[in-house]
Amino acid sequence: MTVKDITFRHSSGQPDVLRGVSFEALPGRIHAILGPNGSGKTTLFKCLTGLWRPQRGEVFYNGQNLLAFSGPARARLIAVVPQEHEPPFPYSVEDMVLMGRAAHVDAFAVPSRRDYETAEETMRVLGIDHLRDKAYTRISGGERQLALVARALAQQTPILLLDEPTSHLDFRHQLQVLKKVRWIAREKNLTVLMTLHDPNLALLFADQVVALNEGGIQAHGPADEVITEAMLARVYGVEVTVLDNNGIKVVSPRVEK
Amino acid sequence: MPFKEDSKFKVQDSRFISGLIYVLPFAAAWVALFLGAYGVSPSMVLRVLGGVVFPFFDPGDVAEKAIILDIRLPRVLLAGLTGMALAGAGVTLQGVFRNPLVDPFILGISAGASLGCALSIGFFPSWPIQIMAFIFGLGAVAVTFSAAKMQGEISRLPLILAGVIVSAFFTAMVSIVKFLVDPMKLQSIVFWLMGSFALADWRMVWIAGGGVLAGLLPVFLMRWRLNVMSMGDDEARTLGIHLRRDRLILIVGSSLAVSLAVSVSGIIGWVGLMVPHLVRMLRGPDHRALVPQSIMGGAAFMIFADTIARNLTGFDIPVGIITAILGAPFFVFLMRKGGRENWGRA
Numbered sequence: 166m167t168v169k170d171i172t173f174r175h176s177s178g179q180p181d182v183l184r185g186v187s188f189e190a191l192p193g194r195i196h197a198i199l200g201p202n203g204s205g206k207t208t209l210f211k212c213l214t215g216l217w218r219p220q221r222g223e224v225f226y227n228g229q230n231l232l233a234f235s236g237p238a239r240a241r242l243i244a245v246v247p248q249e250h251e252p253p254f255p256y257s258v259e260d261m262v263l264m265g266r267a268a269h270v271d272a273f274a275v276p277s278r279r280d281y282e283t284a285e286e287t288m289r290v291l292g293i294d295h296l297r298d299k300a301y302t303r304i305s306g307g308e309r310q311l312a313l314v315a316r317a318l319a320q321q322t323p324i325l326l327l328d329e330p331t332s333h334l335d336f337r338h339q340l341q342v343l344k345k346v347r348w349i350a351r352e353k354n355l356t357v358l359m360t361l362h363d364p365n366l367a368l369l370f371a372d373q374v375v376a377l378n379e380g381g382i383q384a385h386g387p388a389d390e391v392i393t394e395a396m397l398a399r400v401y402g403v404e405v406t407v408l409d410n411n412g413i414k415v416v417s418p419r420v421e422k
Numbered sequence: 423m424p425f426k427e428d429s430k431f432k433v434q435d436s437r438f439i440s441g442l443i444y445v446l447p448f449a450a451a452w453v454a455l456f457l458g459a460y461g462v463s464p465s466m467v468l469r470v471l472g473g474v475v476f477p478f479f480d481p482g483d484v485a486e487k488a489i490i491l492d493i494r495l496p497r498v499l500l501a502g503l504t505g506m507a508l509a510g511a512g513v514t515l516q517g518v519f520r521n522p523l524v525d526p527f528i529l530g531i532s533a534g535a536s537l538g539c540a541l542s543i544g545f546f547p548s549w550p551i552q553i554m555a556f557i558f559g560l561g562a563v564a565v566t567f568s569a570a571k572m573q574g575e576i577s578r579l580p581l582i583l584a585g586v587i588v589s590a591f592f593t594a595m596v597s598i599v600k601f602l603v604d605p606m607k608l609q610s611i612v613f614w615l616m617g618s619f620a621l622a623d624w625r626m627v628w629i630a631g632g633g634v635l636a637g638l639l640p641v642f643l644m645r646w647r648l649n650v651m652s653m654g655d656d657e658a659r660t661l662g663i664h665l666r667r668d669r670l671i672l673i674v675g676s677s678l679a680v681s682l683a684v685s686v687s688g689i690i691g692w693v694g695l696m697v698p699h700l701v702r703m704l705r706g707p708d709h710r711a712l713v714p715q716s717i718m719g720g721a722a723f724m725i726f727a728d729t730i731a732r733n734l735t736g737f738d739i740p741v742g743i744i745t746a747i748l749g750a751p752f753f754v755f756l757m758r759k760g761g762r763e764n765w766g767r768a
Contacts, residue, residue, distance in 0.1 A: 267663055275646040
């Protein structure tokens with residue numbers, strides 16, 4: 166997937182939220198998008214998924230411009246894992262995962278047996294098939310996040326976008342969810358993009374890092390090359406020490422005690 | 423409405439309840455046909471109905487035949503169809519607006535349709551009452567929708583508030599019509615507004631039936647999409663839903679069914695709210711089963727309420743009064759019980 170020169174502003178006269186964002190994303194790789202709040206991460210996602218229309222720029226996948234695609238056609242190429250949330254009705258986990266088939270089911274039809282089987286298989290892959298009949302509103306935050314990942318997988322797209330998949334999770338579940346996502350990206354050769362807050366999680370799980378600030382790309386490349394003391398100072402304005410723990414880099418903020 | 427329950431991929435321990443919901447309207451109709459001021463035996467009801475299809479059942483020229491076929495049967499069918507329209511529209515609107523506390527009455531469709539009808543009865547007798555009801559009902563829900571839609575997503579309380587405001591406005595307009603028309607027409611508007619099946623005839627049955635068929639058929643076919651749409655606008659779009667188009671079809675279909683029902687039976691509130699909730703409590707929120715079961719449940723509930731209205735006292739109480747007496751406490755019960763679960767995050 167090639168993102169080319171995406172430029173977005175809410176309305177003319179207002180400053181650009183994204184200024185010529187270009188990068189490339191590869192199948193089977195995890196790309197973490199880092200950046201402080203208001204850096205344009207969310208806007209970039211909304212442009213990629215077609216919710217907002219950028220003033221300039223293109224997104225190519227296999228030589229086709231994704232931005233020109235209609236809703237269902239795009240939804241067969243890009244799946245989004247939103248932040249964990251509470252739906253208005255207590256759907257079962259199976260009902261939730263099945264919604265990933267919406268782009269494959271005709272508007273005047275209900276899901277077929279094959280759609281149910283696809284949903285069931287993705288639940289099995291993520292190890293949540295025992296939650297099938299549980300209400301989505303009654304399971305833990307980590308389980309909900311996995312159900313949303315399962316739903317995106319049921320969409321059977323080559324591209325997967327995750328919007329801060331760890332933000333509502335405790336330490337253990339953060340690692341569990343990201344491990345599963347990485348495993349699936351390798352297994353199914355998916356192009357994965359995710360926004361993250363914690364540079365340490367990016368170092369642990371991402372192959373590539375795109376650092377955004379003020380709507381522009383500050384750094385782009387392999388995670389352990391991009392995440393440096395200088396970059397974090399520039400993008401987030403915080404002082405850190407990057408340590409080496411047997412070949413794995415660890416970011417340790419300098420905080421006065 | 424014939425419907426084959428085919429969610430066999432799901433293990434449901436409550437199959438029995440589903441079956442019951444589909445049988446209930448027919449059982450209620452049978453009871454409604456033999457209960458009444460003129461006593462008819464339960465078996466005579468079956469003989470008369472059977473006689474329509476198979477001549478050898480025909481009981482001959484008995485008084486019961488006219489009572490059942492000309493008076494009670496159209497009334498029961500009209501009640502059932504109105505219940506289908508209101509409950510089907512209720513469950514659809516709750517899904518589309520992601521709000522368990524709305525129904526055609528709360529969103530102002532009923533009030534809008536009633537203004538259309540009142541204008542037609544009072545001032546423009548040459549304009550078809552059904553078309554006026556549909557135009558004004560659709561107009562009302564459009565105003566509610568755009569008033570609540572401040573910034574993209576519609577949140578729950580503003581939607582209900584907008585519905586209350588729109589209803590109040592259209593009700594006031596109906597009052598102006600009532601004030602201005604001559605007393606003869608006033609009487610018919612007032613009685614009709616109370617919501618009653620007392621004047622039911624076969625012509626009304628065909629109108630309500632047409633509304634249910636034309637309005638609820640697309641809703642029934644698109645029922646599974648309601649699950650996805652209730653996730654919110656952005657999520658529904660990224661999941662591949664054609665949101666504007668689908669929402670338009672569902673709202674127009676619901677409004678059509680409700681407007682035609684209102685045009686023949688007046689304003690009957692709360693059914694569209696209560697029935698989907700009861701079915702959801704019994705069978706869960708999956709719209710694939712919820713929509714047809716709410717439609718059938720609505721028919722059963724309305725026939726039941728109308729039978730009470732007919733038989734409780736010597737008079738024929740307007741059925742709208744019965745549903746309101748049952749519905750208002752139910753709404754309070756939902757608010758108390760649910761707290762967060764029903765109101766959710768505003």
